[in-house]
Amino acid sequence: MTAPARLPSQPRPFRLTMATVALLPAWIIVVVAYLGTMAWTVVISFTSSKLLPVYHFVGFEQYVRLFTSDRWQVSIWHLAVFGVLFIVLCLIVGFLLAVALDQKIRFENTFRTIFLYPYAMSFIVTGLIWQWLMNPELGIQNTVRGLGWTSFTFDWAVNNNLAVFALVIAAVWQASGLVMALMLAGLRGVDTELWKAAKIDGIPSWRVYVSIIIPILTPTITTATVLLSISVIKVYDLVVALTNGGPGTSSEMPAKFVMDNLGQRQNIGLATAASTVMLITVICVVSPWLYYTYFRRQGGRM
Numbered sequence: 001m002t003a004p005a006r007l008p009s010q011p012r013p014f015r016l017t018m019a020t021v022a023l024l025p026a027w028i029i030v031v032v033a034y035l036g037t038m039a040w041t042v043v044i045s046f047t048s049s050k051l052l053p054v055y056h057f058v059g060f061e062q063y064v065r066l067f068t069s070d071r072w073q074v075s076i077w078h079l080a081v082f083g084v085l086f087i088v089l090c091l092i093v094g095f096l097l098a099v100a101l102d103q104k105i106r107f108e109n110t111f112r113t114i115f116l117y118p119y120a121m122s123f124i125v126t127g128l129i130w131q132w133l134m135n136p137e138l139g140i141q142n143t144v145r146g147l148g149w150t151s152f153t154f155d156w157a158v159n160n161n162l163a164v165f166a167l168v169i170a171a172v173w174q175a176s177g178l179v180m181a182l183m184l185a186g187l188r189g190v191d192t193e194l195w196k197a198a199k200i201d202g203i204p205s206w207r208v209y210v211s212i213i214i215p216i217l218t219p220t221i222t223t224a225t226v227l228l229s230i231s232v233i234k235v236y237d238l239v240v241a242l243t244n245g246g247p248g249t250s251s252e253m254p255a256k257f258v259m260d261n262l263g264q265r266q267n268i269g270l271a272t273a274a275s276t277v278m279l280i281t282v283i284c285v286v287s288p289w290l291y292y293t294y295f296r297r298q299g300g301r302m
Contacts, residue, residue: 038279045276049268062273072274075252078164082253083232085168086175090228091221093172094179099209101180102187112184116177123174127241130170131157134242163243163251167235170242175231179224186220187213226289233282254278 048058066072097115101108118126133139134157141154156166190213198208214221236255243251254274261271 045272051266062269087228089172093176097180098183118174119177123238126174127238160250186217
């Protein structure tokens with residue numbers, strides 16, 4: 001049998017042109033909708049805009065007002081507390097869940113789906129669920145007291161001193177499943193010969209995880225940390241749904257500060273100044289990860 005005749009391939013320049021044309025709408029969206037709006041936000045932050053954007057430039061006046069605002073300072077402190085606890089607990093819980101599932105247990109797929117399911121929910125749904133659970137009149141506190149433990153208290157969402165920790169609990173419940181999935185993928189990539197050698201040498205399992213497995217999972221841990229850090233900086237809907245920044249300002253966050261000034265307080269200049277600070281923070285978080293993941297590795301291959 002004779003081989004079928006091949007169709008003449010298109011000239012390479014033509015293929016490149018078609019690829020460029022196909023990607024052109026995406027590039028327009030990136031440049032205009034993302035980079036353009038970012039640049040516009042930065043420009044407006046140097047103006048005296050209130051209800052509507054104006055181009056009366058006032059230098060760094062909005063940034064001075066921002067960093068001298070008690071509410072902004074409180075929101076930054078809450079963000080630091082929330083971020084540290086959220087990231088650390090998510091990494092610990094996610095890693096422990098991944099280790100448990102990596103033991104080839106029965107119904108692994110079922111448990112994996114259960115643990116990952118909260119991440120499929122929006123933060124609004126998560127906030128509402130935990131708002132009900134932490135409601136002193138309807139949730140866990142009321143249920144436990146109905147069973148006889150009348151002194152039991154679980155009113156974190158309405159407690160000035162514990163509202164931030166209520167946000168941490170809800171956020172960890174939702175995001176630890178993502179960390180579990182990432183860690184489990186990393187654990188499944190570990191060479192089984194390492195475990196065999198460790199068993200032959202009589203090394204305890206916990207020592208293998210601490211000294212061998214966790215260092216191997218460093219890239220996975222770094223990726224998970226970056227994703228969680230970005231979620232921390234932009235957390236807004238969870239705060240609105242669970243505590244609405246209260247009681248008072250006891251769970252205020254920078255993203256809520258931005259939205260309140262953008263809408264309710266009608267101070268676009270101050271809101272965009274806060275947004276610019278958050279943008280710079282995200283860049284500072286993502287840049288080292290991008291450098292390590294892409295540029296450094298590509299440089300090492302050259």
